[in-house]
Amino acid sequence: MNTVPSRVFRSLQIPNYRIWAAGALVSNVGTWMQRTAQDWLVLTELTQRNASAVGLVMALQFGPQLLLLPFTGFAADYFNQRKLLMATQATLGALSLALGVLTVTGVVQLWHVDVFAFLFGCATAFDAPVRQTFVSELVGEQDLSNAIALNSTSFNAGRMVGPAVAGLTIASIGSGWAFVLNGVSFIAVLCSLGWLDVGALHTKERARAARGSLIEGFRYVWRRPDLVTMLVMLFLIGTFGLNFPIFISTMAVKIFHADAGRYGLLSSVMAIGTITGALMNAGRDRPRFALLVWGSAIFGVGCTLAALAPGYWWFAATLVIIGIAALTFMNGTNSLVQLSTEPAMRGRVMAIRLAVALGGTPLGAPIVGFIADRYGPRWALGVGASAGFAAVLVALYAASRRTAKLGDVTPV
Secondary structure, three states, X not given: OOOHHHHHOHHHHOHHHHHHHHHHHHHHHHHHXXXXXXXHHHHHHOOOOOHHHHHHHHHHHHOHHHHOHHHHHHHHHHOOHHHHHHHHHHHHHHHHHHHHHHHHOOOOOHHHHHHHHHHHHHHHHHHHHHHHHHHHHHHOOOOHHHHHHHHHHHHXXXXXXXXXXXXXXXXXOOOHHHHHHHHHHHHHHHXXXXXXXXXXXXXXXXXXXXXXXXXXXXXXXXXOHHHHHHHHHHHHHHHHXXXXXXXXXXXXXXXXXXXXXXXXXXXXXXXXXXXXXXXXHHOOOOOOHHHHHHHHHHHHHHXXXXXXXXXXXXXXXXXXHHHHHHHHHHHHHHHHHHHXXXXXXXXXXXXXXXXXXXXXXXXXXXXXXXXXXXXXXXHHHHHHHHHHHXXXXXXXXXXXXXXXXXXXXOOO
């Protein structure tokens, strides 16, 4: 009889996935160290607590998801995914080391961070679609939803550990060393990719380079009302709700006057919620659309409570709620989009999903950052809450239209 733990962690029984997951976990810790150190560097060392500057860095880092969209998804469908991942991961590691050297030597300036954020964004734009679709090659279709959820668990385990370690690193030896350590962490994922049993991969037929193949993903999505609905919901929450670097850093510094250690702890506390949400998703055989609606609604409630939090620990508690809701929604869209998309189109459709989720940041982050500067961090969180509630309305509208269409063809 299958026990709950064995069902939740069933993908780890596959050797290739175990190897990949081990390397990815080390790299995820480093990635969250860098994200925390980057926000702290911009907010407290290179500016006078300027949330708009943090928003600009986020915009530059996530903007390439939109700029390079026609090419990144096709690359994930066309090239050998393992080799493409090795190239993107090596590039990200080299960029981390370079920014670390600039910061450790004391010559880093704000425009350096802006340039590196854009370069990181370009590399990540090619890395993210292939990293997400590569999971199906590791485990096959049957365990895909479970593996996606475990990937999120690993990513958010890094979110729980990385910011706390980054806070200690910043306080003890400086923010630059967090970038250096992140660069070194990429060795783990590169080794895991090299150690995979290539013969055991569930490889799919690769896309062919042909006229119109770059935009075929857009046509495919446009013909699918279910995908359009999920992407509109994702745009709202991704653009105006997933601005946690701004929410957490400004609340920590401006409202609660926290030091680097307590700032890092908030991101780690939020990871408790995201890990919980990811494990809950891993225990499900297949996600349902209703989960996206509930996830959006609870996200809105969580952001509302965070905006009203009277103290540091009350705010930390609301981050757990937000984390569970965000992961329920994000993992749900990830799994539903992949499982309902033809394998040969999956890379392009996932690139569109990522562009919608992250590419909206160049629009949302500067707006949220401006609101945090002008009206205060609590009002910025109110924008996030509104995004969650708006996504619920989109889902309800789409459901009503579908019901109306079914009623049109129902015999009297």
